[in-house]
Amino acid sequence: MTELPFLAATRDSYDTLAEGYTERMGIGPDFFGGRPIERALLGAFVELVRAAGGGRVADVGCGPGPLTDELHRAGLDVLGIDLSPGMVASARRAHPHLRFEVGSMTALDLPEASLGGLLAAHSIIHVPWEHRPRVFAEFRRVLAPGGILMLTFQVGEGRRHFDEAFGSPVDLDWYRQRPEEVTELLGEAGFEPIAGTVRRPIGREKTPHGSVLARVPAPA
Structure with a gap:
């Protein structure tokens, strides 16, 4: 199968x-320092996964692994997945006690209905809008009945392109998301919405940040 151009x-x-990357992004020992809402949202995700029966959780688009480690420390069986081999190598060095794999959210190397939860924290932001249905269908495929999905993203309408970041050449697009549209697309993929949030920018942020929590319907 031909790889989608944006993935490369x-x-x-x-x-x-x-x-x-961790140092440039200011990711310290307390990942949630100054961001209590994000801490609470991740806690809600953890509790929802437990209430649904637990199971393995995937942190998709894990980067160097800070949230993978947070989920592990919360007691979940977690796997980190990232498109970038370089990021996976960084995650393995930083968290040698955890499992990380290279993979794409468009075609996860996971069995059907094998996860109790899936976190995609600021990782769908690089997916062109028209490819979101494919990604959400893949998330639905790997989540078991009752499984919990959590997405986080920058809120807005536009696309931003970057040719440079931290002094290095890149070719990256950031796609803003409208929470109501994300929720609608998840519904079309077979998810039930649970909750959504939007908070105002803090610190150096320039856009509001949003989240959507949803679940795979469980058999009646």
């Missing part, structure tokens, strides 16, 4: 940025 550009860009 995104992979190459994050491979370029992988070395030192």
Whole structure:
């Protein structure tokens, strides 16, 4: 199967940025420092996964693995997946006690209905809008009945392109998301919405940040 063009550009860009990414992004020991809403949302995701029966959780678009580690420390059986081999290598160095694999959210190397939860934190932002149905269908495929999905993203309407980041050449597009549209697309993919949030920008952020929680319907 021919790879979608945006995947190669995104992979190459994050491979370029992988070395030192954690330091440049200011990711410290307390990942949620100054962001209590994000801490609470991840806690809600963890509790929903547990209430649905648990099972393995995938952190898709895990980068260097800070949220994978947060989920592990919350007691979940977690696997980190990222498109970029460079990011996966960084994650393995930083968190040698955890499992990380290279993979694409458009075609996850996971069995059908094998996950109790899936987190995609600011990773659908590099997926062109027209390819979101394919990605959400793949998320639906790998989640078991009752499984919990959590997406986070920048809120807005536009697309931004970057040729440079942190002094390195890249070829990256950022796609803003409208929470109501994301929820509608998830419904079309077979998910039931649970909750959604939007918070105002903080610190150096320039856009609001949103989240959507949904579940795979469980048999009656």
